[in-house]
Structure formats: C-alpha cells, structure tokens
Amino acid sequence: MSEVRRCxxxxxxxxxxxxxxxxxxxxxxxxxxxxxxxxxRQLLPVDDVPTGPYL
Structure with missing residues (x-):
C-alpha cells in the first residue's frame, strides 16, 4: 500500500x-x-476500491 501525501x-x-x-x-x-x-461513506473517496474479475 502506498503512502498518501495529501489528506x-x-x-x-x-x-x-x-x-x-x-x-x-x-x-x-x-x-x-x-x-x-x-x-x-459519502465523504470518503471510492478510488481505493479494488476492481477485478472477482467483482
């Protein structure tokens, strides 16, 4: 997991x-x-949701 540089x-x-x-x-x-x-849930970004063939 990479570190985030901005909040x-x-x-x-x-x-x-x-x-x-x-x-x-x-x-x-x-x-x-x-x-x-x-x-x-409304505030947090959804960019970190994993995607792949299992979804």
Missing part, C-alpha cells in the same frame, strides 16, 4: 508518517470518527 478529505499536505499511512490528517481523522457511518 483524502481536505487535501492538505500530510507531514506525519502515521497520517500518511492512514491517508488523513489528525483533525480530519477525528472528525471522521465523530461522524455517522452513512455520512462517512
């Missing part, structure tokens, strides 16, 4: 290795944890 929620640069691995900065990660699952 997938707000687009700000990620400087911390943990944030890069997670793909979100600390503020956005906290906000996502506080959101309902339905709201979270």
């Amino acid at each position: 997938t929620v707000c687009g700000r640069p990620l400087r911390d290795p943990v944030s890069r691995a997670r793909g979100t900065g600390p503020v956005c990660a906290r906000k996502l944890r506080e959101m309902s699952p339905k709201a979270r």
